[in-house]
Amino acid sequence: MKGIQIGIIGAGRIGRLHAENLTYRVKGAEVAAVADVFPDAAARCADEIGIPQATADPMEVIKNPAIDAVFICSSTDTHAPLIEQAAQAGKHIFCEKPIALDIPAIDHALETVEKAGVILQVGFQRRFDLNFRRARASIGEGKIGKPHILRITSRDPEPPPIEYVKVSGGIFLDMMIHDFDMARYLMGDEIEEVYATGAVLVDPKIGEAGDVDTAAVTLRFKSGAIGVIDNSRKAVYGYDQRVEVFGEKGMIVVSNPKPDTTVLSDTAGDHSSPLYHFFLDRYADSYIAEEEEFIAAVTQKKVPLVTGFDGKAAVVIGYAAKKSLAEGRPVKLSEIDPAF
């Protein structure tokens, strides 16, 4: 049986990863075409993975009648327009985060998707990590009772290039956005208000670019529960992502998985290996699981685990955090978007 025919738009690091996974590791899918504004990148990707069609024009992929679904992995500013084109062409859509950095643009894209009746899944891959999924399952089953306190720590091994920082939308929309999504996912609850604090402690250039590199955000959920998230752009010990949900009947903690379990004991004590350094290593299995989810959603016509609304909500929270930091006060999400 022929699988779902996929077109990849954007043959950069993440686009290639999806292309390889869909080709080698995900059942029920075939990559039929790849587009990239750099035609060489598209051609090389097609050649190495064995994808029949390569093009510089994403519309060639979107209009290809043999294609069932597209993976939008191009630069952020192209996401919303491509979502709309793909939706109008009746293609199902997997889109990397964020949908857009402009909320009206997100709304417009989501409306187009809604009208077209296609499936849209947004690339919050962390939801598919086995650790977080099991934590969410335990919470959903009532193992800790009603959640009271959420703690999330996310720290990158090193800051992105300063040129990227400038166009990234800032730490809340670029980095903590994943934690905002994780917060909503784990708690099964909506955030009402945020208070953000931030500092430039890692690299003064990040400050000159108008951003912070260290941040903590307090969340108030509609249920009354409280959350705290901290981020740093530079953890020398590796890629650090932990969550903890504390509730009336107990607590669930997810610590960092490590590449190996080896412990060396010597006169100085016990020593174990560093964390994963690279997010693609840390979340290798999560990417496969999110792709499988998307293929299953398309095949079974079901709502995927990460919807367009989830994609929007994280952006709204990010803007609230940004406003909170700028104004030095707690900000309600409804100040950003009255729908929240």
Next chain:
Amino acid sequence: MKGIQIGIIGAGRIGRLHAENLTYRVKGAEVAAVADVFPDAAARCADEIGIPQATADPMEVIKNPAIDAVFICSSTDTHAPLIEQAAQAGKHIFCEKPIALDIPAIDHALETVEKAGVILQVGFQRRFDLNFRRARASIGEGKIGKPHILRITSRDPEPPPIEYVKVSGGIFLDMMIHDFDMARYLMGDEIEEVYATGAVLVDPKIGEAGDVDTAAVTLRFKSGAIGVIDNSRKAVYGYDQRVEVFGEKGMIVVSNPKPDTTVLSDTAGDHSSPLYHFFLDRYADSYIAEEEEFIAAVTQKKVPLVTGFDGKAAVVIGYAAKKSLAEGRPVKLSEIDPAF
């Protein structure tokens, strides 16, 4: 050689603990007298531990010329007056936290101590816990470089009686006050501003008493570093106190010591024992170490690890947190006391 002669004021749970430790476990000290407003309590304590003098009147202890130092373990409202009396009588003073819930009263007591030239140590016993001491030592030695982010979690196994909640000064002055002191101690830095959020999730009666039972506070240190503290009045899994300090060169984490290391593995997974439930068990060694510190400070005429100023600072931060929660905005410590 005869040791430092100690008078215990207050023969409740904590006064008795000091009396027993000073008698049996701390070298260089002897408990010469015990006072309690309930004469029976004083007499029973004296009898069981073998203390020569028991009285209902703390002034009898303070005025006893054979006594070198007093441990003030009576109710909070008596702390400041007793400090003043003891200082004027030339006694060195160990005082349980808080010095007072009234900042001018603290100031007055500290001035009296200053003038009298006696030693005052405040009962933040957690600083003496081996784990936290080692974390502080590592930070002081530069093992993690400049600190960027502090995280503290403190959760009690169950709320105090509601009658106590009403007079406690609230969660920030009663419970989180220990974490404020720990924050200053670990970071070797002063706090500039706090933002507090809180909720009543454990017991509505706590809300009716005008307090919250779940809280998170964001701290901004003078160095620019950021801290987050969370508290709950009820952690069903036990007495939970963890800290983490993240810096430019690494991270120090203190997790909960456990009573035993036994792990049972069965078809459901791996199971280990619960945490200590009772703070006197968790901090048994810390109490002894703080008593040893006090005896050493008196003997060597040195500044103890926890000073009167430390006692005041934690109260000031507590009031700032309280104001922040009430007004829904970040509050600078200088709004509470211009000296900060």
Next chain:
Amino acid sequence: MKGIQIGIIGAGRIGRLHAENLTYRVKGAEVAAVADVFPDAAARCADEIGIPQATADPMEVIKNPAIDAVFICSSTDTHAPLIEQAAQAGKHIFCEKPIALDIPAIDHALETVEKAGVILQVGFQRRFDLNFRRARASIGEGKIGKPHILRITSRDPEPPPIEYVKVSGGIFLDMMIHDFDMARYLMGDEIEEVYATGAVLVDPKIGEAGDVDTAAVTLRFKSGAIGVIDNSRKAVYGYDQRVEVFGEKGMIVVSNPKPDTTVLSDTAGDHSSPLYHFFLDRYADSYIAEEEEFIAAVTQKKVPLVTGFDGKAAVVIGYAAKKSLAEGRPVKLSEIDPAF
């Protein structure tokens, strides 16, 4: 560039795994043919993975001039004859363990391989596990100094079918053989003498089949170091494989990797997830790494990490253990094969 052309002999569970890995996950290799005595199994495997040739006759694979190397994954009794045929046909050989249960047959096969000048790698996949590799690397680098004591625990989640037990060669040649190889690998040393003890504690049928289901073996290495291995056919908590090497300067411990890091804390304590249950899950990455090693050995004409001699040594140790158990005394390897 066309990769190494592989023929798979035996399309059972492990043959299929190699076929899938070589097709999807290992660079530089292509599976060109698959043989199985059950023609349907070969055909289904070829069809599902996209292998051009399927046959019931392994000689068709071995004689196919387009094929560079074979993976021998058929039943144990066929290993030695197929190694000889493949070697004489000039094919490089990957063979699942054991080479044979008959030492003269192993010797004859290894001589044939030697004469033919082809590469032979034996399927001790555990050597390729990242944990054990890192332990071996630390030992090789002298991190623990001279090794003194080795401990290995290997326990299966459940016994194999009793029909398999009967033809398996017994626990030492079927199960502990992996640990014997691990012992030689980690210690970088040869075993001189073994003492085995065993019991039937899991299933009396295993005893009726002439085998034990629980065993401990003491090893004496040529260096004087001591090793202890324990095995059980049934660990209800999952697939348990740990090693520890203790030396003059320290100790390396490899504990079990777990599928997830989630910990639930409740009134009963802390609970984490069970171990992997299935060896193919536990060693998924090790199979890929051993295949990559084989492809690299063939491509670069180098000696692979697991040689034919390694394959023989583990069998010799297994027979020594068997004899030790039967005779209730320590047995030197030289009693089994004078070359040891």
Next chain:
Amino acid sequence: MKGIQIGIIGAGRIGRLHAENLTYRVKGAEVAAVADVFPDAAARCADEIGIPQATADPMEVIKNPAIDAVFICSSTDTHAPLIEQAAQAGKHIFCEKPIALDIPAIDHALETVEKAGVILQVGFQRRFDLNFRRARASIGEGKIGKPHILRITSRDPEPPPIEYVKVSGGIFLDMMIHDFDMARYLMGDEIEEVYATGAVLVDPKIGEAGDVDTAAVTLRFKSGAIGVIDNSRKAVYGYDQRVEVFGEKGMIVVSNPKPDTTVLSDTAGDHSSPLYHFFLDRYADSYIAEEEEFIAAVTQKKVPLVTGFDGKAAVVIGYAAKKSLAEGRPVKLSEIDPAF
């Protein structure tokens, strides 16, 4: 109420520890006298702890009618004679291990105790460690079903002085004797046969003294269960004592408690503190618990957790191990003492 009156015989390190614990930490006991062949040691001990009577002659303690019980903490060769004298004087007896290195002498002492009807507890303090007690309790409650495999690791931080090694009875009677007792305690089962292997890897002088410094012993229990114990005289990383009991329904593991929980993460990985180095630190609480057990046994006229028979059994196993090592074959306990 006046407590049990204790006489301490032997004011060395362990005698002093008992004297201090009984004075300061154990309720219901008073140390009334201390004897040591070095009169200064007895006097200093009495002076510093406040013991009324000090003497060079143990018989003065034993014959003191005010004394209820003695702690025999003198050199090994004096244990059996002192037990007999004390028993004949009607004193209850706590005796450090071993009772004697001569089995007829043990038998004679035990008979004398039996006739006198006094209580005898032998100093296997590890049974009182909370970890091992909880492991034993879980096994007793059936949490792991029928035990199949026992693993014990005991490694000292450094070898004793060579002069001590010469008179110690050897590694099996001096060091592994604790593990033999632990094996019987945890398994609730008797050992039938042992096989010992040993090597001189730490210090050739230990070999010259006729002993080994590294050893592994395989145990066969009467139930059919199998045990393995390994010992080293020198673990550079500290005092290492772990046990594991594996059974039909699960496994109990006791790992080493550590002085602190601090973990430093840096670019090289995660680092935690070394183990306790000194057995008196590691087992500080166990000594108190064994003293409490003895006081309770005397007060309640009950059989203590460690009996004279337990004291003998460990010696018998030690001799069997010694014989096994010497003769290179498994040795049944009944070869040492027909009663086993």
